[in-house]
Amino acid sequence: MKILVCISNVPDTTSKINFTDGDTKFDTNGVQFVINPNDEFGLTRAMWFKEKQGAAVHVATVGGAQTEPTIRKALAIGADEAIRINAEPTDGFFVARQLAEVIKNGGYDLVIAGRESIDYNGGMVPGIVATLLDMNFVNTCIGLEVDGNNATASREIDGGKETISTSLPLVIGGQKGLVDESDLRIPNMRGIMMARKKVLNVVEPVDAPQPTQDQKFEKPAAKGPVKLVDAGNVGELVNLLHSEAKVI
Amino acid sequence: MSILVYTESDKGNFKKNAHEVASYAYQVAQDMGESVTAVTINANDDSNLGAYGVSKVLKVSNGDLDTFNAKAYANVLAQAAEAEGAKVIILSSSADTKFLAPILTAKLNAGYVPNVVAAPDSTSPFVVKRTAFSNKGFAHTEINADTKIVGVSNNSYGVHENQTDAAVEDFSANLGDADFATKSVEVDKVIGKATIADADIVVSGGRGLKGPENWGMIEELADVLGAATACSKPVSDLGWRPHGEHVGQTGKPVASNLYIAIGISGAIQHLAGVSSSKTKVVINNDPEAPFFKAADYGIVGDAFEVVPELIEKLKEFKAQNT
Numbered sequence: 001m002k003i004l005v006c007i008s009n010v011p012d013t014t015s016k017i018n019f020t021d022g023d024t025k026f027d028t029n030g031v032q033f034v035i036n037p038n039d040e041f042g043l044t045r046a047m048w049f050k051e052k053q054g055a056a057v058h059v060a061t062v063g064g065a066q067t068e069p070t071i072r073k074a075l076a077i078g079a080d081e082a083i084r085i086n087a088e089p090t091d092g093f094f095v096a097r098q099l100a101e102v103i104k105n106g107g108y109d110l111v112i113a114g115r116e117s118i119d120y121n122g123g124m125v126p127g128i129v130a131t132l133l134d135m136n137f138v139n140t141c142i143g144l145e146v147d148g149n150n151a152t153a154s155r156e157i158d159g160g161k162e163t164i165s166t167s168l169p170l171v172i173g174g175q176k177g178l179v180d181e182s183d184l185r186i187p188n189m190r191g192i193m194m195a196r197k198k199v200l201n202v203v204e205p206v207d208a209p210q211p212t213q214d215q216k217f218e219k220p221a222a223k224g225p226v227k228l229v230d231a232g233n234v235g236e237l238v239n240l241l242h243s244e245a246k247v248i
Numbered sequence: 249m250s251i252l253v254y255t256e257s258d259k260g261n262f263k264k265n266a267h268e269v270a271s272y273a274y275q276v277a278q279d280m281g282e283s284v285t286a287v288t289i290n291a292n293d294d295s296n297l298g299a300y301g302v303s304k305v306l307k308v309s310n311g312d313l314d315t316f317n318a319k320a321y322a323n324v325l326a327q328a329a330e331a332e333g334a335k336v337i338i339l340s341s342s343a344d345t346k347f348l349a350p351i352l353t354a355k356l357n358a359g360y361v362p363n364v365v366a367a368p369d370s371t372s373p374f375v376v377k378r379t380a381f382s383n384k385g386f387a388h389t390e391i392n393a394d395t396k397i398v399g400v401s402n403n404s405y406g407v408h409e410n411q412t413d414a415a416v417e418d419f420s421a422n423l424g425d426a427d428f429a430t431k432s433v434e435v436d437k438v439i440g441k442a443t444i445a446d447a448d449i450v451v452s453g454g455r456g457l458k459g460p461e462n463w464g465m466i467e468e469l470a471d472v473l474g475a476a477t478a479c480s481k482p483v484s485d486l487g488w489r490p491h492g493e494h495v496g497q498t499g500k501p502v503a504s505n506l507y508i509a510i511g512i513s514g515a516i517q518h519l520a521g522v523s524s525s526k527t528k529v530v531i532n533n534d535p536e537a538p539f540f541k542a543a544d545y546g547i548v549g550d551a552f553e554v555v556p557e558l559i560e561k562l563k564e565f566k567a568q569n570t
Contacts (some may be wrong), residue, residue, distance in 0.1 A: 013497050013517045017384040026381075037498045092360070093353065118382045118497055122351070127318075127350025136430050137318065139347040142491065146321070152433075156492060158445040159345045160437030166430040176498060177414070180486045211282055211359030211393035215375065218386045220523060224541050231549025234557040238565050240295040240545055247449070247506040248473065 006113035008036035038114025073193035076187030087205035096128035097208035126180035138166035142177025252334035262293035265340035274301025298414030306419035322351035359393030447476035456511020460488035496521035514539025
């Protein structure tokens with residue numbers, strides 16, 4: 001089985017978000033970038049397929065040279081090869097078209113992407129890739145088993161989960177549950193050394209439209225101070241929620 | 249031309265978001281001088297959609313679609329959009345709709361913007377406001393494709409009545425085996441309990457509760473309020489509560505009217521995930537907990553004393569107000 005894990009290079013979850021250039025750009029100043037958490041769960045599941053079922057695992061990202069430390073981290077965790085598509089990922093459809101090209105040329109059986117990136121939250125890349133390439137697709141995937149050509153996936157639904165039976169070639173939009181938080185791997189020194197020697201192919205993007213464009217960003221409005229209620233007067237909270245906030 | 253809206257149902261009954269997306273579609277239709285066509289799939293009663301501004305209902309009745317199937321549903325919507333010549337499609341943010349939306353986007357070569365929180369800034373050019381950076385910011389995004397798909401965030405635009413006469417027409421889509429290549433084998437869903445996605449009120453517990461054995465009072469508080477239960481990331485990582493309850497940046501987003509955080513300090517990732525909730529209440533014994541800076545109301549105190557007291561007071565309140 002040949003697996004491609006799609007990696008998005010995103011600000012660390014603890015990052016404070018600021019905008020620059022008249023609020024038209026995300027301010028990367030002082031921001032630490034990491035593998036998108038949803039992708040990291042998928043990458044870790046891919047490592048399981050590599051170790052237990054002999055799968056080959058490649059990773060791909062769409063991004064400039066500044067994304068290479070994140071890609072090298074994925075190689076240090078254990079991916080065999082990496083591909084960087086040399087373009088700024090400004091639109092989900094555009095990114096999906098780039099990945100679809102790589103997947104078509106690479107003959108992958110299973111494509112694991114995150115359900116969404118935690119920066120732009122588009123949540124559309126895996127579904128568009130699957131549809132462009134006529135592959136099966138399962139979103140918000142929290143469990144995946146592959147047996148020959150057959151796959152059993154579970155997905156999170158509102159208020160529960162659903163088990164789905166499907167087959168390869170398959171694309172999933174994954175999230176926590178594919179593996180647990182405690183299964184995530186921190187690259188060790190040997191992994192980091194080996195990652196330096198692994199293949200990282202840089203390919204140029206194909207022409208593709210960018211049907212959406214972020215024009216301006218803004219931060220949420222500052223919040224007023226909290227209204228404190230004395231712990232000995234809990235009834236007052238009930239009153240406030242009813243007569244002031246009008247939520248009960 | 250019309251504005252197409254997918255009004256989602258579950259076991260034949262419209263989901264709460266169906267009326268919200270219909271209301272949103274009506275606003276867009278007003279701005280563009282058009283009318284709203286809704287698509288329903290195996291819904292019991294389509295007639296009340298007129299109350300939210302829908303002029304025409306394409307009613308799909310097909311036993312193969314009793315269980316949600318993203319590809320088949322996307323295909324139905326694509327054929328409905330074509331039949332109506334619709335260039336703007338309004339969707340919700342449910343898990344099912346977020347599953348079918350990218351499939352529909354690729355089929356129609358559309359521009360899709362999810363997580364939209366307000367009526368369009370303008371419809372020519374078509375610009376919408378959406379959340380970005382996991383609720384730490386907003387983006388104003390232009391859709392320049394011929395076909396535009398807008399995913400409306402739950403509980404963001406609200407339900408607005410606009411009495412219209414809705415004409416109901418049967419609509420059948422051509423579906424083939426390829427549309428059902430992924431099959432639902434089993435659905436494991438809690439029945440009769442509010443879900444985090446739909447609930448007006450969410451009650452959430454954190455590590456301050458000390459252990460899973462102490463969740464009884466969280467569930468009781470949720471029961472009294474008709475609320476969904478949720479938890480912080482450490483709690484789900486420790487296995488005290490199922491992953492499905494984890495709310496925050498890498499868990500589920502919460503956009504309820506009321507969010508009550510008990511024993512949750514308020515890490516930046518957690519606050520991002522719950523920031524769309526309209527009113528936030530924090531109960532924590534540490535007055536320095538960051539959540540107090542993000543909350544509307546707070547009680548500094550021991551959750552094991554405050555929560556049982558709150559349950560009692562709410563019961564009294566309910567008794568007086570029903």
